[in-house]
Amino acid sequence: MDRAALVQKIAWQLQPSWHFRGAVDAAEWTVKDTVKSLQTLLLADDGAFLQQTLNLAAQRTVDLDTLDQLVITLFQEGAVQRVWRAQSALSDGLTYMFGIITARAPGTSHTVTQHDCRYLKQLHARQPQYCVQPYVDGTRAQSIAAFSVEWLDSYKELVFEVVRDGGVFFVNAAGHHRAFSAGMSRRIWRRMIAMLWSYTGLSGVNIQAGDFVGRFQDHPPDHPEDMTST
Numbered sequence: 001m002d003r004a005a006l007v008q009k010i011a012w013q014l015q016p017s018w019h020f021r022g023a024v025d026a027a028e029w030t031v032k033d034t035v036k037s038l039q040t041l042l043l044a045d046d047g048a049f050l051q052q053t054l055n056l057a058a059q060r061t062v063d064l065d066t067l068d069q070l071v072i073t074l075f076q077e078g079a080v081q082r083v084w085r086a087q088s089a090l091s092d093g094l095t096y097m098f099g100i101i102t103a104r105a106p107g108t109s110h111t112v113t114q115h116d117c118r119y120l121k122q123l124h125a126r127q128p129q130y131c132v133q134p135y136v137d138g139t140r141a142q143s144i145a146a147f148s149v150e151w152l153d154s155y156k157e158l159v160f161e162v163v164r165d166g167g168v169f170f171v172n173a174a175g176h177h178r179a180f181s182a183g184m185s186r187r188i189w190r191r192m193i194a195m196l197w198s199y200t201g202l203s204g205v206n207i208q209a210g211d212f213v214g215r216f217q218d219h220p221p222d223h224p225e226d227m228t229s230t
Contacts, residue, residue: 001064003043006050010042013073028105029144031074034082037144038072038100049138053148054088056135057096066091072100080109081116085151097153098135103145113145120149123199130195155213158188171216178216188214 014031029037042050047064054062068089076083084100103113120134135148156173169188170179180188192212196205 001047001067003046006043006047006064006067007039009067009069010039011069011071013071015074027107028109029103031082034102034144038084038102038146041138041146042070049136049148052136053098054096056133056148057088057098057150058094062090062096075099078104080104080112086148097151099149099151101147101149110145113147114139117145117147127195127198130198152213152215155215158212158214160185160189160207171214 012035014035050070051062051064054064054067068091070089071087073085073087074082075085081104082102084102085097086100087095087097089095101113101116103109114137117134117137117139120131124131124133132152133150135150138146138148156171158169159172160167160169161179166182168180168182168185171177192207196202
């Protein structure tokens with residue numbers, strides 16, 4: 001697709017759903033810097049990064065000429081990375097979503113993001129039912145580490161919170177916050193351990209907020225229908 005035509009099809013929504021509430025790294029890239037870098041990545045080599053990502057998201061070959069619009073939303077700002085949600089609309093009426101993970105700053109954030117892409121590829125290759133699929137590594141084309149990834153729109157982030165009686169899990173998603181009982185939290189924890197146990201040879205596991213997501217019923221009973229790790 002012509003570069004100028006592709007630019008006209010990309011729209012940016014820069015108000016994040018969730019905000020980062022920590023200290024700001026003086027060296028970090030601004031949102032504007034990141035958008036500029038991502039736009040360059042999306043347009044490079046006749047849209048090769050976008051083409052490959054859409055092919056994987058759709059599980060078929062997608063002609064970029066059939067792209068009507070690509071809306072990219074700043075979904076979440078974390079301590080180390082920014083999470084972007086991209087939704088593509090094609091001329092045949094179909095839509096496909098994917099995520100883009102970008103580093104917040106040079107140094108540790110950049111390195112962690114590069115490692116995340118590589119590790120996700122390894123984990124997904126071993127247990128695809130438990131791990132999101134990383135799509136395309138765009139770091140080589142840009143100074144900001146970035147990669148595209150499967151977007152689980154029906155899943156919500158799980159977070160563990162320490163309380164007086166030990167700790168409970170809760171769903172951390174805008175408009176869907178929900179705490180689980182201590183008993184259900186123990187069941188979720190056992191499920192996580194079983195998933196991790198299936199990856200033989202893991203060492204030094206460090207679970208962060210959002211590393212596990214779940215798909216839940218809108219109303220009780222109080223149990224997840226499905227879980228996976230990100």
